[in-house]
Amino acid sequence: MSKWKDLEQRLARTEQQLRLFQRISRLMASEATLQHVLNSIVRLIQEFTVCDSCLVYLLEGKELVLCASNDAPEHTLGRVRLSLNEGLTGWVARERRLLAISQDAYSDPRFKTFSELESDTFEAFLSAPVMARSKVVGVINVQHRETHAYTGDEMELLTTVGEQVGCLLLLARMDKAMIERAVSLESVLAGTVAAARG
Amino acid sequence: MSKWKDLEQRLARTEQQLRLFQRISRLMASEATLQHVLNSIVRLIQEFTVCDSCLVYLLEGKELVLCASNDAPEHTLGRVRLSLNEGLTGWVARERRLLAISQDAYSDPRFKTFSELESDTFEAFLSAPVMARSKVVGVINVQHRETHAYTGDEMELLTTVGEQVGCLLLLARMDKAMIERAVSLESVLAGTVAAARG
Numbered sequence: 001m002s003k004w005k006d007l008e009q010r011l012a013r014t015e016q017q018l019r020l021f022q023r024i025s026r027l028m029a030s031e032a033t034l035q036h037v038l039n040s041i042v043r044l045i046q047e048f049t050v051c052d053s054c055l056v057y058l059l060e061g062k063e064l065v066l067c068a069s070n071d072a073p074e075h076t077l078g079r080v081r082l083s084l085n086e087g088l089t090g091w092v093a094r095e096r097r098l099l100a101i102s103q104d105a106y107s108d109p110r111f112k113t114f115s116e117l118e119s120d121t122f123e124a125f126l127s128a129p130v131m132a133r134s135k136v137v138g139v140i141n142v143q144h145r146e147t148h149a150y151t152g153d154e155m156e157l158l159t160t161v162g163e164q165v166g167c168l169l170l171l172a173r174m175d176k177a178m179i180e181r182a183v184s185l186e187s188v189l190a191g192t193v194a195a196a197r198g
Numbered sequence: 199m200s201k202w203k204d205l206e207q208r209l210a211r212t213e214q215q216l217r218l219f220q221r222i223s224r225l226m227a228s229e230a231t232l233q234h235v236l237n238s239i240v241r242l243i244q245e246f247t248v249c250d251s252c253l254v255y256l257l258e259g260k261e262l263v264l265c266a267s268n269d270a271p272e273h274t275l276g277r278v279r280l281s282l283n284e285g286l287t288g289w290v291a292r293e294r295r296l297l298a299i300s301q302d303a304y305s306d307p308r309f310k311t312f313s314e315l316e317s318d319t320f321e322a323f324l325s326a327p328v329m330a331r332s333k334v335v336g337v338i339n340v341q342h343r344e345t346h347a348y349t350g351d352e353m354e355l356l357t358t359v360g361e362q363v364g365c366l367l368l369l370a371r372m373d374k375a376m377i378e379r380a381v382s383l384e385s386v387l388a389g390t391v392a393a394a395r396g
Contacts, residue, residue: 004205007205007209008205010209011205011209011212014212015212018212018215018216021216021219021223025358025362026361028361028362028365029332029361029364030331031332131227132227133228133229133369134227134228134229160223163227164226167227167365167369170369170372171331171368171369174372
């Protein structure tokens with residue numbers, strides 16, 4: 001490939017990443033429901049990584065619950081549950097680390113199959129923790145049917161999206177009254193400024 | 199400028215923007231205080247726009263209160279207050295719109311001076327609302343001493359940062375107990391999934 005074409009492609013790719021974050025940011029500032037935002041994020045990640053499967057698990061008590069996906073059957077949402085000791089996904093949540101496997105993901109000793117998810121037979125697996133306030137509150141997985149060497153861009157993207165989803169989750173769990181109060185609250189801000197000046 | 203140089207510069211600029219969002223995202227997922235994050239964001243914006251002044255105002259009741267800045271004297275933080283009817287900043291909050299003025303900002307009929315802020319004499323002014331849950335909860339201003347034609351990149355960046363700061367403000371206003379509950383809450387998530395499937 002010519003150096004010019006290469007540079008053009010890098011620019012296009014970087015611009016695509018930037019647009020993705022801008023779109024997620026717009027969703028974060030909106031009043032959209034968590035489920036709507038998660039579905040949109042899955043679509044954006046799918047477009048960017050051209051993956052066959054994208055799954056978002058969120059922590060509910062001590063279990064990771066499948067909450068959004070581009071390809072999992074509707075009835076598996078809220079139904080597929082993993083303990084933190086199970087599967088590659090559980091490993092990512094436990095270790096708080098990104099995991100990238102370019103082939104034979106299903107042969108990994110940490111792998112766990114679900115008869116309901118087709119992605120159990122996929123070769124490549126990229127997974128990042130969903131983080132909020134330095135805690136793991138979920139996991140996002142990207143999977144490719146064929147072998148796929150994940151790029152630094154893809155890894156960085158999923159890491160950042162994991163952080164955005166974490167903030168969204170916290171915001172979604174604030175009830176309406178709580179948000180009204182936060183938006184117009186006087187005391188906390190005064191406290192913040194005082195602390196900064198003290 | 200050669201086309202090659204131009205392309206290289208566009209790539210460098212886009213990568214810089216992307217890194218800025220990644221850094222803000224990392225701050226959002228951390229346990230840093232609102233004041234620490236605001237100070238970091240002011241520094242990042244200052245680097246990106248090479249502005250002379252960056253000011254973050256947050257809504258407290260019906261007033262916009264100066265909360266972070268790279269150049270305002272320490273004692274003005276929490277002290278400089280604007281009603282929503284005052285100044286270019288008030289206009290941005292009221293209209294919920296980005297405002298870009300490349301020169302003579304101080305001659306704008308909407309302008310208001312503060313004897314305490316040097317930036318009152320600056321030529322160029324870029325301002326975006328801080329948004330959370332579709333509500334204005336503050337304003338971020340960038341100012342240049344000399345005339346400066348703001349680029350689409352700079353406008354888009356400030357818009358996105360305004361959205362990020364809005365989320366951060368909401369999160370900062372959740373107290374610790376509230377966050378603990380949100381991070382481990384079971385019922386809301388179940389409700390979300392049920393709603394998506396219903």
